Amino acid sequence: MAGSAAAIAGDIDRTSGTAIWVQLREILRTYIVEQCRPGSALPSERDLAERFGLARMTVRQAIDALVGEEVIERVVGLGTFVRRPKLDLQVKLTSYSEEMQRRGMVPAAKVLSFEQIGASAFLARELQLDEGTPLVRFRRLLLADGEPMSVDENFIPAHRVPGLLDGEPPTSLYNVLSEQYGLVMEWGEDMIEATAASPSTARLLNVEVGAPLLKIQRHAFVARTMVDYSVSYYRADRYKLWVPLQRPGARRSRSH
Amino acid sequence: MAGSAAAIAGDIDRTSGTAIWVQLREILRTYIVEQCRPGSALPSERDLAERFGLARMTVRQAIDALVGEEVIERVVGLGTFVRRPKLDLQVKLTSYSEEMQRRGMVPAAKVLSFEQIGASAFLARELQLDEGTPLVRFRRLLLADGEPMSVDENFIPAHRVPGLLDGEPPTSLYNVLSEQYGLVMEWGEDMIEATAASPSTARLLNVEVGAPLLKIQRHAFVARTMVDYSVSYYRADRYKLWVPLQRPGARRSRSH
DNA sequence: TTTTAGGGCAGGTCTAGACCACGGGGGGCC
DNA sequence: GGCCCCCCGTGGTCTAGACCTGCCCTAAAA
Structure with a gap:
């Protein structure tokens, strides 16, 4: 047996x-x-x-x-x-490239900006840093199968990624962070909301102004330190999220 | 110490x-x-x-x-x-009333319909039942602090809730399910997307037609059986979701 | 004054048992 | 032949130790 x-x-x-x-x-x-x-x-x-x-x-x-x-x-x-292996569409702390490849699509990205800035009051609060702290800002238009999928903006404390701006913009941000800087994202939080496309975002994503978008703000951490704050706008017609749920207070239940 | x-x-x-x-x-x-x-x-x-x-x-x-x-x-x-108590906005398998009370708002609901229907092809697929299976359909406008928050539609296999339709529409659906029918939701899945308000939904929610909404489809299970399929449209200006993330393959990390 | 070496105490791991409740299957009884 | 009960193996829980590393603080040494 x-x-x-x-x-x-x-x-x-x-x-x-x-x-x-x-x-x-x-x-x-x-x-x-x-x-x-x-x-x-x-x-x-x-x-x-x-x-x-x-x-x-x-x-x-x-x-x-x-x-x-x-x-x-x-x-x-x-x-x-x-057990039967669980469905693998769950919200996880993956990079865009990993995510799209898992969905069987060809990821690509067009770099919109890649520069150093000082943290605004808002960014300082989000990243739990002092205002004016140097940040690397990395803004991209992300494509799947050649069509726009999302506009993505990452903010990373500059001192965590010395020399990053000297090279070419990375193809896969999370790959570079983990392979060159040893920054492997361990956990994070997503804040999810629906929003309407602004004129500029609409043009980038090739949708109507006011079209519904999924706005996802992410805080990603290594150990106790936040390493990445990002804001993404996903085209609602091309992107859905799947989230597993658990009853509050339910410990690992044997069933399910 | x-x-x-x-x-x-x-x-x-x-x-x-x-x-x-x-x-x-x-x-x-x-x-x-x-x-x-x-x-x-x-x-x-x-x-x-x-x-x-x-x-x-x-x-x-x-x-x-x-x-x-x-x-x-x-x-x-x-x-x-x-530990610092975690932000309490996490996606969980709670009822609307619990959820709003946790957020410090006064929940209320206006029943739009409460009836028995036969499962359409779509509903049959979602609920993993045969087409035509009797379902209880419960559609409500949910309010928080008196303002419309979401339009909510639940579908429950009728044989799981005998007599439910004979009484008044329940105030808190999940409470009635657990207290009268012993159906305590144990786990589930949410499918989250952004969408634009249709004219009818817009009027109910008191927003412009085309306003962004968060559409959440939920499958909720007791043991291995699906007991509730629901579709909710939340006003994007009043509702955000907070989702914790984990690196795939990451065990419970000690840090964080 | 600064640096270093320990001591004490924290959690992390591991052992070699013990008894419990649950589930299934086989053997005995009707 | 059919039913029921008991045996046995399973995971669940609990014990009373052992030794490890990591951390802080203190006292001695430089």
Whole structure:
């Protein structure tokens, strides 16, 4: 019934410095991806503990993590099972290029401006900085399959990206931030509202003045520091957001 | 520095049948709400274990839960601290009344229709039912502080709510569903887009024709069954959504 | 006065057990 | 043959320790 624990490849390295439960989590993740189908049962916690020579509590910690990621689910009295992978259209902290590629469209961008400015009172408040702090402003028209999709404006504290303005404007902003500056966005907040296209935005997006747009303001953080504030206007006829919901106070529910 | 563990009211009931860590979690939650301010330190895990006569692992399980809820955060070498309560505008599976009350506004509703219909092809697809299945259609104009906020249309499979149509239209739909029919919405999905007000919607919402609106389509589930499909049009000038983001693949990061 | 080395205490991880409630299936009873 | 109950394996919870690293503060050294 449950796959034999012996079938799982890999071993724990107690000298690596990586927590044992993290190692086991990755071993299990690989096993799940490579050898399991949705609904497959994992070996029992006790079997895993014996197979890897660990205490059951340690095994549980690894499994807890995967349950928290909704990769697997527990059923009391039955076992632990691989879940159907979740729909992947969720609002996430991805870059525009990643996002469009996931949607099967060809992303492109036209740079409208790429310069250093001083933080206005508004920007200073949004970025939690002092007024006048040097910022890199990067404004683009983003295209999908050759058609305008959105107008996008990013503001990044200049001291986080020294030398960025010396080169060409990046093709994928988040890629450059992570690869050249080690700034991997970890979490963020989106503020979503509907708005009407202003004349200038309308011309850029090739829509009527007053056409509905989705305005998304994003604050993106690395650790505790805000690294990117952006405002985007998406054409409502080309872009929808999908947001998963949870009952407030609902902890990781087993069902669903 | 850290509050003394003795200052925490409450005790563990080992005969109650409720898991000890759950009891402790609620004791701590009460303590945090009633006696702490953001940044306050909780007693150390070892102090709590001694205060309540528990093993430290058990205390950690209670604390883990609160950390998972982002009520508190751990800092290695320092302690466990109460977090600033997060902005409370997050997208959640709440009813309109709850949502508006949380925002400090007075909710009200004007019923536009309350009737049984057969599922159209479109509704059948959205609700994953057969065409013609009886549905309860409940259409309302929702107000906040007396001003129109949104036009809201809910579709619920009639067999889930027998007798609902015999009574008065409910004031709070989700309340009636949970209290009279035991249908507590557990999870859902929102599809968010921007749109322009149609003439009829514009008149209801007291805005210009073509004014930007936030269109939110919601599928809400109890267990694995969809119980409610709704379409809402929110006035863009009165309503914004706040959405938290996470890097795909990012586990619960300790920071933030 | 400044720098450095420890000590103490915080959380992080891990162990090796224990007992519980739940679920399914098989064997025994009717 | 059919029904029911009990056994056993599963995850859920809990214990009482152990040792680790990271952080701050203090006291000693430079």
